[in-house]
Amino acid sequence: MMKYTVIRGTGRYLPPRVVTNDDMTRWMDTSDEWIRQRTGIEQRHWVPAEGGVGSSDLGLAASQIALEEAGWKPEDIDLIIFATLSPDIFFPGPGCLMQHKLGLDATPALDIRQQCTGFLYGLTTADAYIRSNLANRILLVGAEVHSTGLDISTRGRDVAVIFGDGAGAVCVEGIESDEPVGVLASALHANGRYAESLSVELGASRNNPRISKEAIEEGRHYPKMDGKTIFKLAVQKLPEVVGEALAKAELAVEDIDLFIPHQANLRINQFFQQAMKLPEDKVFHNIQRYGNTTAASIPIALDEALEMGVIGSGSTVMFLGLGAGLTWGAVITKLVSE
Numbered sequence: 001m002m003k004y005t006v007i008r009g010t011g012r013y014l015p016p017r018v019v020t021n022d023d024m025t026r027w028m029d030t031s032d033e034w035i036r037q038r039t040g041i042e043q044r045h046w047v048p049a050e051g052g053v054g055s056s057d058l059g060l061a062a063s064q065i066a067l068e069e070a071g072w073k074p075e076d077i078d079l080i081i082f083a084t085l086s087p088d089i090f091f092p093g094p095g096c097l098m099q100h101k102l103g104l105d106a107t108p109a110l111d112i113r114q115q116c117t118g119f120l121y122g123l124t125t126a127d128a129y130i131r132s133n134l135a136n137r138i139l140l141v142g143a144e145v146h147s148t149g150l151d152i153s154t155r156g157r158d159v160a161v162i163f164g165d166g167a168g169a170v171c172v173e174g175i176e177s178d179e180p181v182g183v184l185a186s187a188l189h190a191n192g193r194y195a196e197s198l199s200v201e202l203g204a205s206r207n208n209p210r211i212s213k214e215a216i217e218e219g220r221h222y223p224k225m226d227g228k229t230i231f232k233l234a235v236q237k238l239p240e241v242v243g244e245a246l247a248k249a250e251l252a253v254e255d256i257d258l259f260i261p262h263q264a265n266l267r268i269n270q271f272f273q274q275a276m277k278l279p280e281d282k283v284f285h286n287i288q289r290y291g292n293t294t295a296a297s298i299p300i301a302l303d304e305a306l307e308m309g310v311i312g313s314g315s316t317v318m319f320l321g322l323g324a325g326l327t328w329g330a331v332i333t334k335l336v337s338e
């Protein structure tokens with residue numbers, strides 16, 4: 001018998017305000033055609049423009065659904081792992097904020113700052129905790145509120161049209177099994193050389209003062225992205241890391257029932273599908289409706305794929321992604337009945 005980390009329940013939450021590509025044309029020089037052709041995105045969900053909703057609120061809503069599906073009460077959780085690049089406030093992180101909103105007062109909470117691969121790093125961390133008997137029931141959340149931090153003008157249009165708000169949550173649990181189930185392999189990487197290719201500078205501890213009027217006027221509190229560099233790195237590194245994870249799990253491409261990539265750009269995921277010579281229906285997409293929700297995109301897609309019946313108990317699923325850091329990775333998991 002070996003210890004394995006299995007997924008027990010999943011949930012997602014998208015704030016109700018839908019922002020279409022046509023809405024974007026009211027605020028910046030762009031078009032529905034440009035956004036669809038370059039990214040595949042048709043609409044995204046954003047929190048209310050007046051503010052007041054943080055990533056811990058979206059994470060809480062997704063977590064409540066995942067907990068219900070797993071049949072867990074908040075008191076059953078040994079550890080909360082919260083992945084985000086858009087914390088409610090600079091510190092403390094949303095893991096602590098959400099823990100309190102769940103009505104807990106001592107459960108440990110850990111934040112993961114790995115952007116688009118936050119869920120992959122989080123799931124791998126959860127697996128390590130579980131297999132080393134430090135925790136057995138972990139609530140893992142990926143949640144983002146991007147919309148309040150975007151330059152919603154022509155100056156910021158390359159980034160602003162891409163990002164959406166949302167949250168996904170999974171309950172993961174350790175079980176003893178003779179057969180390999182749950183998390184089967186993980187491959188994670190980072191290369192800080194590309195840190196500036198996708199980043200938000202402010203409020204930066206290296207600046208004194210951290211935030212100045214001039215820096216705000218220059219827009220240094222908004223994300224900056226060298227889209228072409230990130231695109232090229234994604235197309236190159238995603239097939240590589242998928243091969244690495246398959247080798248670790250001693251599986252072949254054909255053994256994977258569904259690839260759930262981070263939803264950064266429909267074209268990146270189509271390139272990936274073609275490079276791997278995969279049938280179209282083996283790669284899951286939902287960026288059309290949600291945009292890029294960073295750490296939330298993989299758990300949202302997992303929850304949807306399960307709900308649609310594309311995958312279920314016994315399916316072998318590969319999660320993969322690349323983004324700011326630069327970070328990239330892949331995790332293979334075999335689903336069990338809940």
Ligand code: UT7
Nearest residue numbers: 029030031034038116157158161227228230231264265323
């Ligand atoms: O999850 C995080 C990881 N991030 C990614 O994976 C992002 C990867 N990169 C991308 O998805 C693409 O690079 C983008 C979608 C961001 C941009 O697509 P692109 O084909 O690389 O376009 P580009 O940046 O080279 O821009 C082409 C043109 C430019 O105009 P000129 O210089 O050719 O006149 C831009 O100014 O498109 C212009 N442009 C826009 N036009 C209309 C940039 N953004 C927009 C816009 N609407 N929103």
